[in-house]
Amino acid sequence: MIQKNIAIFASGEGTNVQRIIDYFKNSSSVNIALVLSNNKDANALNRAKANDIKTALLTKENLYNNNTIIEVLQKSNIELIVLAGFLWMIPQSLIKAFPNKIINIHPALLPKFGGKGMYGMNVHKAVIETKEKESGITIHFVNEEYDKGKIISQHICNVTENETAESLAQKIHQLEYEFFPVAIETILQK
Numbered sequence: 377m378i379q380k381n382i383a384i385f386a387s388g389e390g391t392n393v394q395r396i397i398d399y400f401k402n403s404s405s406v407n408i409a410l411v412l413s414n415n416k417d418a419n420a421l422n423r424a425k426a427n428d429i430k431t432a433l434l435t436k437e438n439l440y441n442n443n444t445i446i447e448v449l450q451k452s453n454i455e456l457i458v459l460a461g462f463l464w465m466i467p468q469s470l471i472k473a474f475p476n477k478i479i480n481i482h483p484a485l486l487p488k489f490g491g492k493g494m495y496g497m498n499v500h501k502a503v504i505e506t507k508e509k510e511s512g513i514t515i516h517f518v519n520e521e522y523d524k525g526k527i528i529s530q531h532i533c534n535v536t537e538n539e540t541a542e543s544l545a546q547k548i549h550q551l552e553y554e555f556f557p558v559a560i561e562t563i564l565q566k
Contacts, residue, residue, distance in 0.1 A: 380455045380564045381409035385434070385462035390420025392460035392481065392552055397427050399557035406564060409452045412445070414464055439467060446473045456564055459518065460556070463495060466518050478518040479563065481556050483548045485530055486514040490523030500541040500548070511535050511544060513551045515559045528563065531555045 386393050393411060400406045411424035414434040421431045430452075438444035446469065449457065459466070459480040466478060482490060484499045494502070503511045512532040517525035531554075533547040 379403070379405060379407040381407050381453050382456045382458055382560065382564070383410040383412060383449055383452065383454045384408060384420075384424075384458045384460050385412050385414075386418060386420035386460045387413060387415050387463045388418055388420065388461050390418060390423045390461070391549065392556060393420040394423045395553045396458065396460065396557050396560065397423065397429070399561075401427075406561060409454060410449070414439070414462070420461070434464070439464065439470070443469065446470060449474070456560065457518075458560055461495075465522065468520055471518065471520060476517055479528065479560070480516055480518050480523075480525070481552055482514045482516065482523050483511075483545075483552070484514065485510070485512045485532065486516065486523050486527060490514075492522050494523065497541050497545065500544040503535060503544060504539055504541060508535050511548065513548060513555065515556060529555065529559055 384393050384396060397408060400408055408429050410430050410432060411420060412432045412434050413421050416433055424431045432448060434445060457474055457478040484503060489499050489502050510532050512530055514530045515528045519525040531551045533551060535544060
């Protein structure tokens with residue numbers, strides 16, 4: 377079986393990156409070819425390096441103003457780009473170069489609690505403030521608008537009466553760790 381190459385974009389700690397690395401470590405069908413970050417100090421890059429995965433730094437220049445990143449991804453034969461805690465808007469040029477080949481995970485049930493600024497604790501606080509009874513994750517394709525791409529799957533957890541943003545974040549992380557790698561695998565099998 378030929379391995380399909382994926383690239384992961386991340387901005388921070390990289391816990392989802394680590395989960396994806398662990399999930400596909402011995403895979404005969406999926407190879408994590410590259411981890412890219414817009415933050416030179418992102419722990420996601422350290423996690424990749426510790427697993428002998430190539431890394432690259434995303435700058436405003438090489439992502440938005442020229443085709444350097446597109447060329448790097450194409451040379452690495454990337455078949456799927458996975459956004460795992462990546463906070464920058466994906467430029468139209470990259471979306472056009474990889475149509476329906478870029479996916480994101482959002483820590484809420486879209487279309488609620490999506491859009492610019494809706495990430496991390498901001499999302500969990502908003503869910504609690506509006507007294508939602510449930511939250512979850514949304515895995516979706518990326519388009520030109522924040523969190524508006526076609527939904528691939530959603531997974532739900534309950535929001536309890538005494539929920540805090542921190543406790544909700546833990547529930548959301550568990551859903552991410554369980555379902556994101558499986559979604560990646562499923563998409564690549566199509």
